[in-house]
Amino acid sequence: MSERSPLAESRGSALAQAPGPAPVPVRYSLDPHAFAPPAYQTEHAAGLDVYAAVTDPLTIPPGTVNFGTEPYVVHRGDRVAQLVFAQVARVSLAAAADLSETARGDGGFGHSGR
Numbered sequence: 001m002s003e004r005s006p007l008a009e010s011r012g013s014a015l016a017q018a019p020g021p022a023p024v025p026v027r028y029s030l031d032p033h034a035f036a037p038p039a040y041q042t043e044h045a046a047g048l049d050v051y052a053a054v055t056d057p058l059t060i061p062p063g064t065v066n067f068g069t070e071p072y073v074v075h076r077g078d079r080v081a082q083l084v085f086a087q088v089a090r091v092s093l094a095a096a097a098d099l100s101e102t103a104r105g106d107g108g109f110g111h112s113g114r
Helices: 040-046
Strands: 014-017 020-023 033-035 048-051 063-066 072-075 084-086
Touching: none
Parallel strands: none
Antiparallel strands: 014 072, 020 063, 033 084, 048 063
16 A cells, blocks of 8 residues: 555554545456445444445446544454445437426426426
8 A cells, every 4th residue: 555545554454544535446347237335334333434436347446435533443354345236237328309298397307296
């Protein structure tokens, strides 16, 4: 890790993260799509969140954010995130020349039309 990284390597089986974000780049295929939401107990009890943003077809840089005010130590075997796979639907979109009237009228999405 670089000196500027909020993740501080530790000798042994623990890793400390200072408050703030810490990206952890990995590569995998997005077919099927996978993402890593935080484990419930880590997010709510410790203030450590996991984030990810898809930047191109094979790269997703997940990382963690420590929302606490003190460093959070992750020990080997701690549940920080959970990997979730989801099927990706391949769709084709076409622009419509005209849109038909709906029960919602001018209210738009989420409007009951009443």
